[in-house]
Amino acid sequence: MTEDTTETIVHDDARHAEKMAKKKAARDKIMATKIGEKGLVIIHTGKGKGKSTAGFGMIFRHIAHGMPCAVVQFIKGAMETGERELIDRHFSDLCEFHTMGEGFTWETQDRARDVASAQAAWSKAKELIASGEKSMVLLDEINIALRYDYIDVAEVIAFLQTEKPPMCHVVMTGRNAKDELIEIADLVTEMELIKHPFRSGIKGQKGVEY
Structure with a gap:
C-alpha cells in the first residue's frame, strides 16, 4: 500500500x-x-407475504418481555400452525390463543357460518382488549372479515376509539385493510408482493407459511 x-x-x-x-x-x-407512550393501533396489510408473521413477531417480543398478550384468529383454524403450537405448548401462561375461524370463505362455502364465526371472534377480541389485562392483542386476518362485511368496520373503529384501554396495543392483519381503519391507525405497513413461490407451483410449506 x-x-x-x-x-x-x-x-x-x-x-x-x-x-x-x-x-x-x-x-x-x-x-x-x-x-410519549400509548397503546397503538397497528395494521399489517397488502398483497405480500408476512402480515401475520409480522404480527406474531410482536407477540413473541411481548412474550420475551414477560408481558401478557393474546391472539384471536378470525379466518385460519382448519390447520395447525407453528405459532399456535409453540404458544400453547410453552407460553400459554402469558399468551391466550383463540382460533375462531374455520378457514377461508371458499372452504366453508357458507356465508352465514362465516359471519357467525367472525362475530364470535370479534366478541372475544373485544373482551380481551377491554379487560385491560393484555398489553397486546393480535387480531389475525380481521381485515379479511372486514373486507367481506362479516363485521361492521364502523363498530370496530368506534370500539378502538372509545373502549380500548390507553396502553393496550391492537395489531390487525390481512389484505385490503379498510381505508377508514387505516385513517385511525397509528402504524400501517403494506407488504408489497414482488415474487411468490406459489406462482411457480410451490405449495405452502411447514416452517415458512405455517
Whole structure:
C-alpha cells in the first residue's frame, strides 16, 4: 500500500466519522422529543407475504418481555400452525390463543357460518382488549372479515376509539385493510408482493407459511 493510498484512506475515514457524528447529533435531537407512550393501533396489510408473521413477531417480543398478550384468529383454524403450537405448548401462561375461524370463505362455502364465526371472534377480541389485562392483542386476518362485511368496520373503529384501554396495543392483519381503519391507525405497513413461490407451483410449506 502506497503512502498516498494510506493518506486517502485516513482522510476518507475522518470524513466518514465526521459525517456520522453529525448524523448522530441530529438523530439524538429528534429522539429527545419522542417521550410519549400509548397503546397503538397497528395494521399489517397488502398483497405480500408476512402480515401475520409480522404480527406474531410482536407477540413473541411481548412474550420475551414477560408481558401478557393474546391472539384471536378470525379466518385460519382448519390447520395447525407453528405459532399456535409453540404458544400453547410453552407460553400459554402469558399468551391466550383463540382460533375462531374455520378457514377461508371458499372452504366453508357458507356465508352465514362465516359471519357467525367472525362475530364470535370479534366478541372475544373485544373482551380481551377491554379487560385491560393484555398489553397486546393480535387480531389475525380481521381485515379479511372486514373486507367481506362479516363485521361492521364502523363498530370496530368506534370500539378502538372509545373502549380500548390507553396502553393496550391492537395489531390487525390481512389484505385490503379498510381505508377508514387505516385513517385511525397509528402504524400501517403494506407488504408489497414482488415474487411468490406459489406462482411457480410451490405449495405452502411447514416452517415458512405455517
